[in-house]
Every structure is written in C-alpha cells, then in structure tokens.
Amino acid sequence: MNPRLFTFVGGTTGPWAVEKMEAVVGDPLPAAKRLNIVEGAVIDRAAETVWMLRGVTSNERYATRAEKNLMAAKQVALGRPTATRAALIPIRKSAKWWAMTQDERRAVFEDTSRHVQTGLKYLPAVARRLHHCRDLGEAEPFDFLTLFDYAPADAAAFDDLVAALRVTAEWSFVEREVDIRLVRDGG
C-alpha cells in the first residue's frame, strides 16, 4: 500500500460531523452525516458508506524553494487540539488546465492568481493537507482533495481564504468543487 494514500469516507460513522455540504460548481456529492478519514485504502465498503474519495500526498507541483521556505516557517500540521473545525474541499479542474504546460499552469497559479501568497496570509491559523487523485489507477471524480483544519474563532478567516481563491483566474479552470464543512466530536 502507498503510505501517502488517504481515504475519506462519507456516511454515518467517523469523528467528524458534517455541518454543511455545498456544491460550489458542478455536481454535488450525496449527503453524508459523518466523515471518517482513513490512512490507506478501504477495501470493504461498508453498507452505510455514501461515498469514498481517495487521494495521495505528493511532491510540490508549483511552489518555488523561496515560497516553500516562507510556508514552512509558518505552517502547522493538521490535528491541533484546538482545531475542532475542518473543511474537505474536493476539486476537479478542466481538460484545458491539464493540457497546459508547466510554465503556463504556474503563470496562472501564482503570477496571476497569487495562490501561494494568498494562502500564506492564513498561516498558521489554517492547517492544510493536499491529496492528489488524478493519477490514481482508478478513475476518480476529482483531481484534488484538500483537507483544512482550524479553530472555531478562525472560521470566518477560512471563509475569506476560500472566497479570495474562488475569484482568481485559476478558479476559472475549476469545473467541479464541493465544500464540506466539519465539526469534530467534542468540539
């Protein structure tokens, strides 16, 4: 098994209660009451599972060394005890995005859309882990799954972050996005 693989299981079990699920663009996902985040593959799909999404963490695709160093100096890992709010945001980008070369995608991602610079403003309040789905062996409905967590007091800041990204040129290539907000048990 790939140790970088994570499975996100929407259904009726798991430590995260689904507070809200919104289809930002494209088709929604079926409603789920709870989310479980599993390290590795889930072989046997439980009867109560509504959907399963899989993704792998991977190497940096766009950030430069200078940008990565800025992020590394501020960012924190998922799972702080105070981070009782989370968001899982699955995204699929268009065929037009994937047909672009590396320099063209980088130009949209940062030179035009300031993806890294915008994200930096919300560190360390918002922790983030990016999972890639596009190059899994099975066809997947999304290209990326991003998991964020933050304290309740930072929920408004997180709303600002996603709003800032959604008006960028980069987001004109997003053809499906679902925004799933989560509250941890006891949080």
Place this chain on the structure above:
Amino acid sequence: MNPRLFTFVGGTTGPWAVEKMEAVVGDPLPAAKRLNIVEGAVIDRAAETVWMLRGVTSNERYATRAEKNLMAAKQVALGRPTATRAALIPIRKSAKWWAMTQDERRAVFEDTSRHVQTGLKYLPAVARRLHHCRDLGEAEPFDFLTLFDYAPADAAAFDDLVAALRVTAEWSFVEREVDIRLVRDGG
C-alpha cells in the same frame, strides 16, 4: 477505470520478445521471456506472470510551451509498423529528488541536464510514452515507466540517447533503473 492506465506484464506471453534485461542501477527485475502491454488494469494475475508494472500517462511536468511545441512538431506516436524494436525503462528517483521544489527539479532537469534538448535530437526516430507510477494508490517499485519504440536501424541512436541521459546531473537522482529491450514478433 482510469483510461490513462497501462499495465506492463512480464512473463511468457505477449507480442514482444525480451531481448535483454539489464539492471543499470539498483535491483534487477526477475527475468521474463515476453512482455504484454495491456490498456487498463489487470485484475487476475496469471500463474505465468513474472512481474506486473503499472503507470498512468499524465500532464506535462517540466516542459515549457516552447519546448512542447518543438517536440510536438517532430514527435510521432508509438506503434509505427517499422518500429519493431522497443525499450521499457522503469526508473525510481531518490527521496532527495522528490523533496526538491518544482523550480529546483526543473533546473536540474533542463537547465543543467538538457533532458528535453537531448530528447529532441532523436525525434522522430524514437517514439516515447511516459507513464507515472509514484502517485498510484498502491505502492509501486518505480516512479516512471518509459516505453520507446524505433526501427532496427535506429537501435544505435537509441543507445546514444540513453547513454547521453545517464551521464547527466538528473541521473544522479536515479536510484533504480532497469533497461528492458524488446523485439516485436515478426520484426
């Protein structure tokens, strides 16, 4: 199933006879007499299968638009009737490679190692298809599988191509490489 997935099956069947298998660096693969190239996944592993390697074609990772246009003007697809020789070259790069940021990897790949410029010299004689394995859900023994085909008269040129790449700075990050040469039935 992901329509970009290919499975390379080493064993006793398939249209390609294995002429030579050489471990260039790192562990060899077990000897196989023939190779079958399957579009998609292979669910049931046959008793005579010696190894199976899987990979997906994907978006460009390093080439710029200018470089891609130069390649597109000269390159041809695999499968020309005259291309009765082939090579399957599985490669794994080191953790140090994958820890580098995009700008650092690009600098080694092209600014220092001239990977695209070297490859361009051998177009259209050598056709090439790159498959990625690193972000598949299962742990795979290699990061990339590259399949090349060419006419018998271009076999020496192909040897020159791989020799030129193997002395580059980029190849100092290659920790496993197996070179499998193939001859098509009737070729």
